[in-house]
Amino acid sequence: MKTKKLLPLPKSTNCTLVEDLDLFQKIAKGQYAALELLFNKYYDALCRFGLTYQKDISIVEERVSDVFIILWNKRKELNQIEKPKSYIYVIAKNSLKKPIKSHLSFSIDTQYQSNILFSPSTEEEIIDKEQKEINAQIIQSILNSIPEKSRQIFELSRIDGFKYREISEIMDLSPRTVENHIALAMKYISKGLRNFHQNKY
Incomplete structure (x- = not known):
């Protein structure tokens, strides 16, 4: 039986960059459909990211929705952005760190408003179908121990596909600090997998 990697390789950075730049250009021209595509692409990932700042899901969802309102309101400036994905995450981080005082609304399909975070989660998508639920619980347990x-930072790197330098810009940390956090996360994952296999057998 082939061994599956813990997490999937992220989509090509260059491919994602080209797609996002194209969407930003369309949004800058006032194409609302492009904003909806961007929303659908990043909403769940931003909510997961937001939960590391705020544990109340309803607040996280509101703040993440606000990100796209900000993008639309600043659409004329988007042609100047060279790294759309990093730009979006920085807006999200700044929004989530602010005190709760606004109640901006964003018109989106109810199917997205009612999405359950982590369903399916990025972790679950790479697990063998016949062991999906069991392995998902194991992986989630290991991630929760970090x-x-x-x-x-680990999820920004391995799940969202950011480079260390990009993460350092988003999180206001040095690249070395980012590397140290990734290394620490890998140690926890290695230990968690080792403990699981020892308990299993």
Whole structure:
């Protein structure tokens, strides 16, 4: 039986960059459909990211929705952005760190408003179908054991596909600190898998 990697390789950075730049250009021209595509692409990932700052899902969902309102309101400036994905995450981080005082609304399909985070989660998508539920619980348990900041940085790297330099810009950390957090997360994952196999047998 072939061994599956814990997490999937992220989509090509260059491919994602080209797609996002194209969407930003269309939004800058006032194409609302492009904003909806961007929303559908990043909403769940941003909510997961947001939960590392705020544990109330309803607040996270509201703040993440606000991100796209901000993008639309600043659409004329988007042609100047060279790294759309990083730009979006920085807006999300700044929004989530602000005190709760606004109640902006965003018109989206109810199917997205009622989405359950982590269903399906990025972790579950790479697990063999016949063991999906069991392995998903194991992986989630291991990820939950990682210190919050290290897990946040690990997910930005391995799940969202950011480079260390990009993560350092988003999180206001040095690249070396980012590397240290990734290394720490990997140690926790290695230990978690080792403990699982020992308990299994």
